[in-house]
């Protein structure tokens with residue numbers, strides 16, 4: 397009996413109970429926001445990190461829900477205070493992941509999802525290699541182009557720039573652990589797939605807890 401009890405420790409020693417850090421990237425128009433919105437409604441143990449940006453707020457956006465919107469001086473202060481896990485300049489604005497929010501959610505056993513672009517994901521891969529890196533793409537190139545063109549909030553010049561950036565972002569796909577194809581009208585299926593990935597990662601033998 398006691399031999400079996402000791403042998404059972406193999407589970408304790410190889411199964412990690414702590415939260416996952418899920419890094420979700422993919423070109424603008426791939427549907428990251430929709431996926432996260434669906435997942436937040438259906439997967440309760442998830443913490444969505446509200447990142448910080450110097451980009452002006454769009455009309456339908458809410459401070460502390462979509463982003464924490466700050467000015468350049470505040471962003472500089474946060475960099476000086478070492479408050480970011482990573483930060484990047486994307487187009488004309490800066491975006492950063494607040495370290496404390498991620499640390500606190502993980503310590504409460506939550507799975508944390510970060511929706512960030514590929515330069516930031518690359519930095520995180522070096523910093524936290526045990527995070528789960530998921531890439532979201534559209535079904536076809538034409539679908540991506542169509543979704544980007546449909547975005548009413550972008551000028552034609554900015555849309556063109558976005559297409560160039562989207563191509564650069566697609567080239568980063570091999571650096572990720574998983575890819576989810578979010579073809580038109582399949583967002584719910586794509587969200588299910590992300591849920592399967594999260595479930596499978598929880599069952600991974602020898603998974604390491606994230607330390608920040």
Ligand code: 5GP
Pocket residue numbers: 422423424428447448451482483484486491492493494511512513514515516517
């Ligand atoms: P948008 O301006 O369209 O909301 O976001 C532009 C890009 O920045 C998106 O790919 C978004 O996922 C990414 N992003 C948002 N917050 C962060 C962040 O904190 N760090 C990084 N690296 N990218 C971010």
